[in-house]
Amino acid sequence: MRDYTTAATQFDYLQTAAEALDGDLSALNACIECCDRHVASGRTALYWEGRDGSSARYSFGELQQQAARFGNFLKAQGIGPGDKVAGLLPRTAELLVAILGTWRVGAVYQPLFTAFGPKAIEHRLSNSGARLVVTDSANRSKLDEVNGCPSIMTVAEASEQRAGDFGFRDQLAQQSADCEPVLLGADAPFLLMFTSGTTGPAKPLEVPLRAIVAFQGYMRDAVDLRPEDNFWNLADPGWAYGLYYAVTGPLSLGHSTTFYDGPFSVESTCRIIHKYAITNLAGSPTAYRLLIAAGQTFAEGIKGCLRVVSSAGEPLNPQVIRWFADNLGVTIHDHYGQTELGMVLCNHHGLQHPVHLGAAGFAVPGHRIVVLDENNQELPAGQPGILAVDREQSPLCWFGGYQSGTTKAFVGKYYLSGDTVELNADGSISFVGRSDDVITTSGYRVGPFDVESALIEHPAVIEAAVIGKPDPERTELVKAFVVLAKDVAPSPELAETLRLHVRQRLAAHSYPREIEFVTELPKTPSGKLQRFILRNQEIAKQQADAAHAASA
Template sequence: MSTDMTTFDRHDTTNACYVCCDRHADLRPTAPALQIVDEDRSTTITFGDLKSRAHAFAQQLAGLGIKQGDCVAALVSRGAELTVAALGTWRIGAVFAPLFTAFGEEAIRHRIDQANVKVLLIEDAFRDKIAAIANLPPVILATDLGYSSESDTAPDRLGESDAVTPPIGMDLQAPFLRMFTSGTTGKPKSLDVPLRAFASIESYMRKGIELSEEDAFWNLADPGWAYGLYYGLIGPLMLGKATLYNKRSFDALSAIEIIRNQHITNLAGSPTAFRMLMAAGPEAMAPIRNQLRLISSAGEPLTEDIVNWFREHLGVVVRDHYGQTELGMVMIESPSQSGQERSDGGLALPGFTLKIVDEDGNEVDTGVVGELAVDCDASPLFWFAGYRETCPRNEALYRTGDAAIRTANGRISFFGRTDDVITSSGYRIGPYDVESALMEDDRVLEAAVVGKPDEQRTEIIKAFIVLKPGVAATPSLVEHLKMHVRKRLSAHAYPREIEFVPHLPKTPSGKIMRNALKNAA
């Protein structure tokens, strides 16, 4: 199997558990793999221990009949249990599907069904979320992995043995992750991430985040989503670096404490998280001034106020990066020659070729707004097999749905979105699920949701609702609908504003005119 991620093209097989764990455990078994910060302590788990526990979980899965290609899902908060679940799943050639812990019942049910989940690993705190879901696959409690908040010792009940079975070698086109799209035009669809995506992940860790041997790294993003999973769990481990998990509820003061005490030098996250740090004020941030070497931003547009504040009060430039679940990161912002000034746009991540195209797929001139696309034939690190769905003309382009322009110096700058995905607090939210949840109330005749600009969250979800005849628009109904969606989907995917309207604007063919609603929001 391949041991050098920069030479994937010269090898036929590999295994994600080997890439992220075993090869490091074999050479440096006592090296730290996980740093877990809880309320009153910090725990270090080594690569050697991680390998042993991943093997034990793989044995348990095999005992349940899980085989290569089967899907194992985990509804588990960030920490050792989640990492062991992923590694143990990969070890036997199965496919891992993370479930965001803030999802509600319907969101979980849909993903379990669509991903064809064969085993569900769940934290005890989330069991009520699956209580009403019919036809569940076999369920394993996370406590059976031997990781509890009281103990960081290796588990005995999973049958650890000195003879560790090697990971299964797999073709580079074989999937190791099952993720979900944002659900722009319908319910979120599953998509498989193949092993060859490791080359793309490594390219971003080295060229975008610029993770060095000396760095202590922390990705603030939740591993239930692509940026946190690809570049918070997989990326550091594949490079033999420890990844940090914060088990506490995120707030600015605790984050500052973690950055100081864990000597973090390289930070990644979303603008929403950075705004929360800013809210603590310069005095609170003073203990970590000049400590951070690099900060990477992704998930939503990075605004100048964040860049200016961090430069002034922390002495570091925040760099804006771009990607999607279907792509991983494909565009990075490199610093100007001065090192402390922002560039005026991004460049393609090495291994990708980006174009700005018109509706016919032709490249537009410099300074002209078009759609950002990946030239698949000229992008050796491009891995998404489903890109043809975005190419009605059978062109070798992956169309991102985002509008951009190319500047005079060849960099790419975003102009806006061409789709209806809502970006709120770093999460990309498709309108269909929210509208469907609203329509479950028998008092609602029609519903449409759009993103409304918000200074702190980038956008909030605003719902426009037509009630059935005779139904009164009351404040209590507003609160009922908000809470219903929040319970059905998740805490970040409910409408923070609801407006009752007599009708929705539509085209002659009956399609909702979302741009008109956005203007009215």
């Protein structure tokens, strides 16, 4: 195991990256890096497991051929460098083919989470200007409600194929498996992501090709992915952690990845860990807490299988760390990142450094992470402030701003994360909380503005405010405060109607699990919503309830 101090002070990463990518950074193609370079090895690239127990495996060579066919289809449609191709697909081989084939022709892949409703999909497609959206029969009907929807390609049986749609299998069968990859510069985008905000809808940001270097560093140093490991990242590739580190990261290292196309459960998790001899596991604290809730059933099912476990998406509870050590004899480490940055603060499995309960860890090599006060001055240990990236001394920091071109996150040489942290004496950093209103629930980031907008679309609602309410299982749950129209009476039935309305329009993880009807919302004199007042009221209620229960 390498010493962290040595690894973290080596800032010649661009030269190292050029060597790792088998060339210089002026001519890159993500399909080459994540597929073509590894064909000669004969290794498996994807292990796929269906919800019904069916399974398949695909080599890098097989994926290369299918990606080339998909790439030729795109070229026939006039889609090439810089164009956007969206994927609304579950975790299947077709998803991976669409991603790799998009990259092959120099186009940009845009993920759409399959739990998104029409409103969330329409916002992302209209902002991206996507030329094509690839979906399957289970998600196809959502696109009927999307205004201005681009051309559609559907993975479906012949009997389910819609008139006017391109058929995925038929179209690929007609194409040649010879498609020359398009080489681009390191700053050319290969992914288009959207990230939640507090004052507007989700914002688009482009991920440049040079980010692959940073993704590899995380897989190597933090996840400690070794050639002999069997790796499974539980995250969906519709989100950053899954797309960055269940697809791009492992494949670019020539390592296989695992897709499970089914709902999360203790039974399926244990089955897949055993069937594929998983030794290196990554996921969210919510998933781990659900597994722990199964008690010894889960522990007995996988004890002795795992070598290391990584956690990302929300702070890792100390009790989860202790449970994995005591019951499974395995180390689980906390990792921190954002869609804009990738993972930048970790307790590294592959580097030697102190690990403290409650600390998010140390800066990922290639990044300088600091804590700033309200005047954007760097703080010493022991004082809470805003986590920031020193961009001038972070050669692996690839985020250049949102597609809109404007952001308050850049102040001088710093990128401000919006998270409150504290620097510890040994150089590690502990997470304190969000400094804005973005909600973290079950590992997902939810922008309150999106939920409020969906609620206000309902004719019964005049105003709405949405907050994250502290929750021991999900970190936070989404709670809405709703002001109703003059002639509408509050009721449990109406609350359920509003919940379903949001769930159908946005996503299953975004809907408010709690709705409280109020007559007015707290605002500033200028009319700006003060969500923090509502959040503080909820925390005070929870504390009062806990005190009452303790004295009873």
